[in-house]
Structure formats: C-alpha cells, structure tokens
Amino acid sequence: MKQLLLQVFTWWNGQTMGTRFFTWRNGKRVGEDEMGNVYYEGGTTSFGLPRRWVIYKGYADASKIPTGWHGWMHYRTDVPPSKEDYKPREWQKPHRENQTGTALAYRPPGSLAVPGERPRVTGDYDAWTPGN
Template identity: 35%
Template structure:
C-alpha cells in the first residue's frame, strides 16, 4: 500500500498506460529505471528510492507469470544475491549452450497442478489389506 502522494508522483513519472498496467498486474505503482530485458521479453527495473528489498522488480511479458520464467542471472540479481545485473556482469549474462534449442522457452512449474510429478512405488507393499471372508449360513 502506498501513500497518495507517492501514487500521484508515480502516475506523473510513468504515465497513464503504465500506471494502470502496474495496478492490474502488481497491485501497486512503481517508477524506476529500466535495467534490462531478458531473452523472454521480461523487463527488469530498479528504483533505490523505494523501501529496502522492494527496489527491484520484473514486468513479465506473459501475464500468466511464474517465477520459473526468470533466467538464473536475472533471478540472482532480483533476489539481491549479486549487485550487478546480467547486463553489467558478463559472468551472469545468458550464453546459449550447444545442446539448447535455438528458440527461447521455459519449463513451467507444474506444482499443484495436474501436470505435477507424482512418484509411484515399484516395491511390493509389506502391509496387506484385510479381506473379509464370509462363512455360509446353515
């Protein structure tokens, strides 16, 4: 939740389009500098005037977003594990490996969905179910 003066100043800084976009998707208005864009089209912002640990944020390109859509270098930056963004640090920048596909795609996180991993046991159960046997009446 933000104050009315902060909200109005952010409206002035980002404009009406981005103001309503942010209200719809992150529930707050933030104005900051664009640090970079990753290969999926996600935009990363920073504003050091915000509250501590709320100075960095991502604007996802796909709005059915999931944290698995962030590249590892950008994830390290956005979670404050490193100080320099992948655009400034070549060790964090994405480099395509020889075995990777040429198109950019992510593997979605299927936790709590029908596609979640469900292990099954191949070992015979040590406990057997009780099966009642009925004796015929005379």
C-alpha cells in the same frame, strides 16, 4: 481495450494499473531477459536496499525468472546480467516453467494420479497398526 481491462481487473496478466503507475514514477529499466520479462530498480526497501521488481510478459509466474536474473532479484549480486557478460555455469539447467497442474507435472510412483500400486516399503520400517 482487452489489455486495459486485464490490467484493471487481474493481477496475474503482466502488470496492474498500480504497478504501471509505480514503475512510471520510480522505475529505472535495468534489462530484459530472453523470455521478454522486464526488470526495474528504483527507490529503497524498508531495509535500505534498492527496490527491484519484474514485469512479466504474459502470465505472472515467479518460475519464469531465469537463473542470472534470479540472483539479481534476490540481492545475491548487485550487477544485473544485462550489465555483465553473464554465462550460466555448465551444471545449471536451462530454464523450464513450473509444470504444476499440467500433464507434464511430476507424479511419483504411488501418487493418486499414477495408475498402479504404491511400491512396498522396504527396510526396517513396520507400519503402525492399532491394537499392537
């Protein structure tokens, strides 16, 4: 019952009823990533490209899409990672969720969230002051 209410009244928890119906009618399951997100393809976009979408497991956040699936979703490749032996390159970092709004978010020196004073500006820059 809770899942049904979430699908009716929220868009950020998995899929809505409209997405469920569209996926049932038009979607062909392409694969699933290691986080449980499920990828679909079906129909065409207004540009004539195959329509692709993802149904997130849990909270809908675009930063949850891993590297290989990101390339497929954005039409960088026509072969999804589930159909090939996809291996991330050595320079690709492992996936990390978006940390914005959490205690783990990046806070540069001088931001309001970090105690202390902002570092002094160095170099050839002089701040503008009125009357000069």
